[in-house]
Structure formats: C-alpha cells, structure tokens
Amino acid sequence: MLKIIPGWQVKLLDANHIQTTGISSLELMERAAKGFVDWWNGKGFDHSAPVNIFCGAGNNGGDGFAIARLLDTSGFKVSVLKCFDESAKLSSDALVNFKLLPDGIRVMDWNEFDKSKDGIVVDAFLGVGLTGELRSTAKAIIQKINSFDGKVISVDIPSGLPSDDLLSGACVRADFTVTFAFPKLSLLFPEHAAVTGELILVDIGIADTEYDLFDSTSYYLRKEDVPFFHRKFHRFSHKGDFGKVLIVAGSEGKMGAAILSCKAALRSGSGLVTALMPKSERQIIQIAVPEAMCQFELPTDLSRFDAIGIGPGLGVMGKSALLESIFHRFKNPMVIDADALTILSENPDLVHLIPKGSILTPHLKEFDRLLGDTSNHLARLEKAADFCRSLELNLLIKGANSVICLADGRQVFNSSGTPYMATGGSGDVLTGMLTSFLGQGYSSANAMFCGVYHHGLAGEIAGEHYLRGTIASDLIDAIPETFVQLGIS
Numbered sequence: 001m002l003k004i005i006p007g008w009q010v011k012l013l014d015a016n017h018i019q020t021t022g023i024s025s026l027e028l029m030e031r032a033a034k035g036f037v038d039w040w041n042g043k044g045f046d047h048s049a050p051v052n053i054f055c056g057a058g059n060n061g062g063d064g065f066a067i068a069r070l071l072d073t074s075g076f077k078v079s080v081l082k083c084f085d086e087s088a089k090l091s092s093d094a095l096v097n098f099k100l101l102p103d104g105i106r107v108m109d110w111n112e113f114d115k116s117k118d119g120i121v122v123d124a125f126l127g128v129g130l131t132g133e134l135r136s137t138a139k140a141i142i143q144k145i146n147s148f149d150g151k152v153i154s155v156d157i158p159s160g161l162p163s164d165d166l167l168s169g170a171c172v173r174a175d176f177t178v179t180f181a182f183p184k185l186s187l188l189f190p191e192h193a194a195v196t197g198e199l200i201l202v203d204i205g206i207a208d209t210e211y212d213l214f215d216s217t218s219y220y221l222r223k224e225d226v227p228f229f230h231r232k233f234h235r236f237s238h239k240g241d242f243g244k245v246l247i248v249a250g251s252e253g254k255m256g257a258a259i260l261s262c263k264a265a266l267r268s269g270s271g272l273v274t275a276l277m278p279k280s281e282r283q284i285i286q287i288a289v290p291e292a293m294c295q296f297e298l299p300t301d302l303s304r305f306d307a308i309g310i311g312p313g314l315g316v317m318g319k320s321a322l323l324e325s326i327f328h329r330f331k332n333p334m335v336i337d338a339d340a341l342t343i344l345s346e347n348p349d350l351v352h353l354i355p356k357g358s359i360l361t362p363h364l365k366e367f368d369r370l371l372g373d374t375s376n377h378l379a380r381l382e383k384a385a386d387f388c389r390s391l392e393l394n395l396l397i398k399g400a401n402s403v404i405c406l407a408d409g410r411q412v413f414n415s416s417g418t419p420y421m422a423t424g425g426s427g428d429v430l431t432g433m434l435t436s437f438l439g440q441g442y443s444s445a446n447a448m449f450c451g452v453y454h455h456g457l458a459g460e461i462a463g464e465h466y467l468r469g470t471i472a473s474d475l476i477d478a479i480p481e482t483f484v485q486l487g488i489s
C-alpha cells in the first residue's frame with residue numbers, strides 16, 4: 001500500500017529519491033510531465049482543441065512548462081499563461097523548462113486569457129507548495145480559470161487547495177486532477193470532490209519503500225496491492241475451507257437486502273451461506289438464492305459459523321435483543337451494517353459487547369448517528385481513529401474513496417469504484433463480500449482490503465456496461481470478473 005504523506009514532505013521525499021537513485025530533480029519533473037501526457041494521450045483529447053496552460057513560478061508551474069513542450073511535440077496547439085510577473089524568481093527547474101519552451105508555443109500573461117474560446121485549460125499554477133492564505137492576484141487567477149466553461153485539468157492538485165487541510169478560500173474547480181507519486185490527502189475528502197473531479201494517480205518511479213522514512217497512518221489502496229492480501233487455496237480445498245457464514249438480514253418488504261448479501265457472499269467464494277430471516281419470507285430467498293440455507297431461529301451454538309454479517313434489511317423494531325444475543329454467543333469478528341448500526345446508535349451500551357476485530361460499515365449519515373455529528377472529514381477521521389483504537393474495532397466509512405479505519409490506527413483510502421455505485425443495495429452487496437472474506441479465514445484488515453477493493457472494481461466493471469443504469473445486482477454479477485482482473489484463482 002502506498003503511504004500518504006503531508007504535502008510539505010514532498011520536497012524531502014524527492015530529495016531522498018534523488019540522492020538514492022542519482023537522478024536529477026529535473027528528470028523527476030520530466031517524469032511527472034511525461035506521466036501526465038501519457039494519461040492525456042490515453043484520453044484521446046481532440047487535437048484541434050487549443051490547450052491553455054496556466055503556469056506558476058514554482059515547480060508546479062515547472063511541470064506545466066514541461067507538459068506544454070510535450071503536448072506541443074504531440075501536435076497540440078498550446079499556449080502558456082504566465083501566472084507571475086517579470087520580477088518573480090522562478091524555481092530553478094521551472095526556469096529550465098520555461099527556457100525550453102519551443103518557439104511555436106505562445107506565451108502570454110494570465111489576464112490575456114480569453115475564456116470564451118473553446119479548448120482545454122491545464123492548471124499548473126499552484127501545487128503542494130502553497131502556504132498560508134492566497135494572495136489577491138492568486139485569487140484573481142483562480143477566478144479567471146473558474147470562469148472558463150470548458151474542461152479544466154489540474155496538475156498535482158487544484159490550485160488553492162491545501163494538500164492536507166480543508167479548503168477555506170478560493171480554489172480551481174477541476175474536471176480531472178492528475179496527481180504525482182501519491183494522492184495528496186485533501187484530494188480524498190468528500191467535501192473536495194467538486195474541486196478535485198476525477199482523480200488520476202501518476203507513478204513517477206518513487207518506490208513504496210521510500211516512504212518508510214515518513215511517519216503517517218494514512219495509506220492508499222491500489223489494484224496492485226490487493227493480490228497480496230488474498231489467501232491461497234489448494235486443489236484439495238473443500239467447501240468447508242471456504243467458510244460457513246451466517247447472514248442475518250431481511251424482514252417483510254426488505255428481503256431484497258438479504259438476497260443481495262447472500263448472493264454476494266457466495267460470489268465472493270463462501271462455501272456455505274446460511275440466512276437467518278423471518279420464516280414468513282422463506283420462499284422469496286429460497287427461490288432467489290437456492291444455494292443459501294435458511295434458519296428461522298438464532299441457533300444457540302454459533303461457533304459452527306466462521307463469520308456473521310448482520311444488518312441489511314433487518315429492521316430496527318424489536319431487534320436489539322437479537323443483536324445482543326449474537327454479541328454474547330459469537331466471539332469472532334463479524335460485519336455490522338445498516339439497520340444493525342441504527343440499533344447500535346439507539347443502544348450505545350451494546351457497542352461494548354461487539355466482538356473485538358469486528359467491522360462496522362457506516363455511510364456518512366450512519367457514522368454521525370453512531371459517533372456523533374462531525375462537521376468535516378478531518379474531524380470524522382480523527383473520531384474514527386479514537387473509536388477504533390479504544391474499542392479494538394474496525395470501521396469502514398463508505399463513500400467515494402471509502403476509508404478503512406483499522407484498530408491499529410491505519411486509515412486506508414480505497415481507490416476503486418465509480419459514482420454509478422451510489423444505488424440502493426450496493427452496501428448490502430458489500431456486507432456479503434466482507435462477511436465472505438472473514439469466513440474464508442482472512443484477518444479483519446485483509447477482509448476489508450479485499451472486500452472493499454473488489455466491491456469498487458465490480459462497480460467499475462458493471463458501470464462500464466450500464467452507466468447510470470447500474471443496479472446492485474449488476475455488482476454481484478461482476479464479482480467473478482474482479483477475480484479475473486486481479487489474477488486471483
């Protein structure tokens with residue numbers, strides 16, 4: 001997993017990389033610019049669209065000059081808009097790249113930009129070197145960029161956004177942010193989604209081990225990380241090895257949630273799935289998921305189950321005693337979601353009975369109900385860290401870039417997923433997947449890494465076909481393909 005370090009430490013990360021590998025800082029800037037242009041070329045932007053690149057005087061601007069040169073070579077019609085006056089001192093690498101601009105590129109002052117023209121704006125004005133409050137000219141430049149109706153692509157971070165804090169002033173509103181080496185923490189906050197746009201991470205050759213020098217509890221979960229968290233099964237493995245799970249879900253009118261969780265658990269590899277549900281609803285589930293067994297009373301001995309997932313469609317009225325009995329009878333980590341979370345927020349004493357290592361999966365509203373109102377994501381993450389450490393529980397804060405908050409203090413931001421997944425039942429699918437991995441003998445942390453990543457990837461696969469028409473059942477259908485794409489047998 002990739003460590004997320006504070007923006008001010010980027011300089012130290014670079015310096016260490018330069019020292020250990022012997023490459024120059026200019027080469028590192030070139031790699032960043034090349035990575036940006038590779039992504040750009042993959043997007044297939046129209047060559048006839050003029051490209052206007054706003055460049056500051058620091059290394060973010062330096063990236064912009066290098067990008068301008070490379071896009072010019074690729075045949076784009078590029079203009080550079082200088083966001084500094086004649087007296088400004090450019091960073092040394094920015095100066096080199098400024099001087100390398102080919103003659104064909106028109107260089108103008110930022111206020112000469114004609115917002116009424118079509119094309120694409122590249123924002124290489126301010127990067128992680130932003131300190132303190134924006135100066136008045138910077139605000140005017142940002143306003144100018146935001147007055148443009150076309151596509152805006154930010155380099156490393158939208159100009160004006162602090163790398164590790166909440167936005168308090170003006171900021172470029174980007175459609176895409178192409179960030180280098182690691183995602184800056186603030187790019188992952190839900191309140192910044194509107195300024196960050198789609199987030200793209202460009203690898204500039206800094207190895208994960210080079211982050212070991214820095215203390216941080218924040219991480220980013222990428223596709224290449226996930227296979228290491230999977231268990232290996234051998235050819236003599238038998239269905240018992242793949243876990244027996246109990247899904248406690250569903251009530252009259254809400255059996256769909258139980259069906260989605262059970263199917264998702266089966267599709268994620270569970271050997272045996274049992275649903276605990278009201279007897280009156282049994283036909284629905286037995287027809288919809290013939291592979292699942294049904295149970296209508298809570299068994300006294302729960303030790304025959306490897307994992308339990310509870311909550312989807314369960315209902316709240318009169319269910320707190322059921323939750324309490326399960327907490328008393330089951331001593332292994334379990335997954336707690338949806339109505340079970342609501343029951344916990346109404347009966348806070350029950351929280352102390354939850355088996356250690358369990359996984360709670362609130363979305364933002366459920367989080368606030370359970371842990372108290374939070375005004376922003378930073379405050380939420382801090383609260384989550386205290387909760388997880390003190391109770392030895394794990395929380396998954398669901399949303400874009402869901403955060404896996406572990407009892408050991410790590411907070412891991414997921415990279416997979418698409419906005420098309422914001423659809424009814426998506427969480428029920430996730431509960432089934434997490435329960436399945438727990439039941440297959442994964443540690444709680446590994447079950448979360450795999451469950452959350454595969455769930456997001458299933459959403460991407462389904463979203464490619466169905467776009468806004470994606471429904472939760474499509475995610476389940478896409479689960480097998482996630483194993484194929486990750487090379488998990």
Ligand SMILES: NC(=O)C1=CN([C@@H]2O[C@H](COP(=O)(O)OP(=O)(O)OC[C@H]3O[C@@H](n4cnc5c(N)ncnc54)[C@H](OP(=O)(O)O)[C@@H]3O)[C@@H](O)[C@H]2O)[C@@H](O)CC1
Nearest residue numbers: 029057058059060126127128129130131133134135138156
């Ligand atoms: N490993 C990586 O990730 C790599 C990162 N790289 C890139 O380097 C970038 C970081 O570059 P950096 O450190 O030079 O800072 P940067 O963001 O250009 O800002 C400095 C400029 O901002 C200005 N300024 C500051 N505060 C201000 C304010 N309040 N209001 C107004 N202006 C303000 C400041 O002005 P000054 O205070 O000096 O007058 C100066 O001109 C990083 O984001 C990435 O793009 C790649 O090249 C290579 C590998």
Ligand SMILES: [K+]
Nearest residue numbers: 123126157159
């Ligand atoms: K920028």
